[in-house]
Amino acid sequence: MGIREDILETLSKVTDPISGRDIVSIEMLKALNIESDTVRFVIEIDPKHSEAMEKVRAQAEQRVLALPGIRKVSALLTAHQSNAPPDLKPKPRVAAKGPQRVVGVDRIVAIASGKGGVGKSTVSVNLACALAAEGRRVGLLDADVYGPSLPQMLGVNERPSSPDGKLIIPLQSYGVTMMSLGLMTKADQAVVWRGPMLMSALQQMMNQVQWGQLDILLVDLPPGTGDVQLTLTQKYCVDGAIVVSTPQDVALLDARKGINMFHQMKTPLIGLIENMSTHICSNCGYEEHVFGHGGVAKEADKLGVPLLAEIPLHIDIRAASDSGTPAVASQPDSPQTQAFRDMARKLILDGRA
Numbered sequence: 376m377g378i379r380e381d382i383l384e385t386l387s388k389v390t391d392p393i394s395g396r397d398i399v400s401i402e403m404l405k406a407l408n409i410e411s412d413t414v415r416f417v418i419e420i421d422p423k424h425s426e427a428m429e430k431v432r433a434q435a436e437q438r439v440l441a442l443p444g445i446r447k448v449s450a451l452l453t454a455h456q457s458n459a460p461p462d463l464k465p466k467p468r469v470a471a472k473g474p475q476r477v478v479g480v481d482r483i484v485a486i487a488s489g490k491g492g493v494g495k496s497t498v499s500v501n502l503a504c505a506l507a508a509e510g511r512r513v514g515l516l517d518a519d520v521y522g523p524s525l526p527q528m529l530g531v532n533e534r535p536s537s538p539d540g541k542l543i544i545p546l547q548s549y550g551v552t553m554m555s556l557g558l559m560t561k562a563d564q565a566v567v568w569r570g571p572m573l574m575s576a577l578q579q580m581m582n583q584v585q586w587g588q589l590d591i592l593l594v595d596l597p598p599g600t601g602d603v604q605l606t607l608t609q610k611y612c613v614d615g616a617i618v619v620s621t622p623q624d625v626a627l628l629d630a631r632k633g634i635n636m637f638h639q640m641k642t643p644l645i646g647l648i649e650n651m652s653t654h655i656c657s658n659c660g661y662e663e664h665v666f667g668h669g670g671v672a673k674e675a676d677k678l679g680v681p682l683l684a685e686i687p688l689h690i691d692i693r694a695a696s697d698s699g700t701p702a703v704a705s706q707p708d709s710p711q712t713q714a715f716r717d718m719a720r721k722l723i724l725d726g727r728a
Contacts (some may be wrong), residue, residue, distance in 0.1 A: 387403025489629025523557030
C-alpha cells in the first residue's frame, strides 16, 4: 500500500460525531495533498458544528502524524454548502460582529488592482522594502492565492515553521516580515479552491501567523473584486487601500471597479499609483510613454485622492524582482527606485504607515 492509501485508511478511523460515520466514506475529507514528509488536507463541515469538529480535526492530525515518515500535518476546517431546504422561520437578530484588528498590527493597508499584469506585486514588494528602509516595522502578506509571486520576488524559498501545528512563524527578507500561500505549495501547483477555502486560507494567514509588532501590514490582493477582497474588508479593520494601474484606458476601466468596491466596503482610498508610467531608453535617453501617460493622475484628481507615485517602466526593476532582490533593496539610490522611496516617506509623513 502507498502512503496515500495509508493516510486514507488512517483517516477512515476518524468518526464524524454528527453522523456517526467516518470522515472518508461520507466525503468530508477534501484536498489531500502529500509532499515528501508533509501532509495537508481539508475537512468540510457544517459551520453549526464547528466547535465539535475542532476535536475531529485535531484527532485527524494526530493520527496522520503518527504514521511512519510523516513529520508535518496541517488540517483545516472549511464550511460546505448545505443541500437542505432553507429554514424560513423568523430568527432572532444577532448583532453582527464587526471587523477585527490583527494582534500586534497597527495598520493594515491593502494594495489592489482592477486587472492583472499592472505590476501590483512588484509595487507591493518595493514599497514594503522602502518602508523598512525608513525604519518602519513592515509585514507583507501575499493574499494573491491564485498567483503568489512574492516569495520569488523576495528571494524566499523556505517553508514557514509551526512549532505547535497551529501558530505559523513568518519569514524575514530585506527587513520585511512576509507570508505567502506560495510558501506552502509547489511552485507549479495550481490552487483550485472555491470561495470558502479561499476565505479560510486568508483568515488563517491573518490570525494564525505570528506577525509580532508591526507598524504596517501590506496585503497584496489578487486582481479584481472577489472573495479575498470581500473577506479582508469585512473581517478586518483595513485602514486604507492603494490602487495600482497602468495609464492605459483598459487598465483604468478595471481600476475604477476596484475603487468602487472599496467605496462600497467603506474602506478609505489612500491614493493611486501609476505604474509603467514612462520608459527612458538606456541607449539614447529618449523618453517614451508606452502605455500612455497621465491617465491615473487625472483619475486621482477626479476622485480627490493623491497620486502617490509614477513608477517608470525600467528593466532593472523587472530584473531585480525576477532575481529575488527587489530594486529598492539592491539599487536603493538609483533613479528608478526613487519613486518608491519618496512614496514611503510620503505615507509616513501623512501618518499612513
